[in-house]
């Protein structure tokens with residue numbers, strides 16, 4: 001049974017974070033906070049999106065991975081991030097949701113010149129708010145983000161909520177052909193005229209099905225990030241009963257999601273506290289329910305050649321998935 005009274009108030013949950021956001025004086029230890037240094041190398045690469053025997057998928061990766069590495073600091077610390085552009089296009093990096101100086105916001109031709117191929121740019125900022133954020137390229141954004149140039153940025157509260165684990169799930173969808181390669185139609189007029197570029201293969205952390213093992217009664221802080229270009233997700237947690245504790249990096253009074261479904265649009269973030277209350281050995285699926293008529297068969301995919309609808313195509317395989325992620329309790 002789940003107790004409907006959340007045992008931790010918002011105030012206690014994010015006590016230090018709220019205090020800092022309200023402008024109270026910084027604790028002495030934060031005044032001498034270290035600078036967190038990161039280097040992000042943007043370059044073409046390959047990841048295993050669809051399971052074998054499908055080949056690896058060509059992507060534009062960040063440090064040879066998609067999503068890129070999680071950048072992390074504690075509230076009050078400074079981040080210094082060198083972005084090295086080894087792509088075939090100019091780029092910039094935008095720090096989505098962070099309240100930082102305009103010059104560091106990564107908007108090409110407005111706050112900075114684009115980083116040309118072969119060049120680098122150093123971003124430096126001190127995030128004023130704790131929470132879940134993400135970074136993504138900001139030149140030719142639809143294509144560059146659609147190919148994988150993004151990652152998660154976490155600003156930890158000086159005093160964090162009492163959880164057993166802090167977990168990030170990045171949701172995305174990909175438009176793949178029957179060779180598991182990204183369909184190269186980022187200027188598709190049908191997408192522009194309709195609901196945007198919807199993909200045909202849904203992933204959690206770039207895996208078609210993320211199997212997530214947990215201990216019985218473990219309490220998880222689950223940070224959801226929607227990195228898809230256009231797809232809205234509505235996650236049904238079934239037997240799990242999560243509390244929403246933050247939207248888009250901002251703490252909220254803990255609340256049960258309406259109808260037990262966590263809805264998250266493109267670029268949004270939702271922080272959950274999830275108690276793994278299942279018995280040892282049990283499994284629970286987390287499924288997307290936003291498109292009930294054809295959840296994994298968007299009309300926008302009509303442009304994919306008919307041949308890709310063969311049973312062996314990753315798109316076809318994707319249509320058979322009803323579970324985005326499974327949690328198993330051990």
Ligand SMILES: [Cu+2]
Pocket residue numbers: 094096097136267
């Ligand atoms: Cu953004």
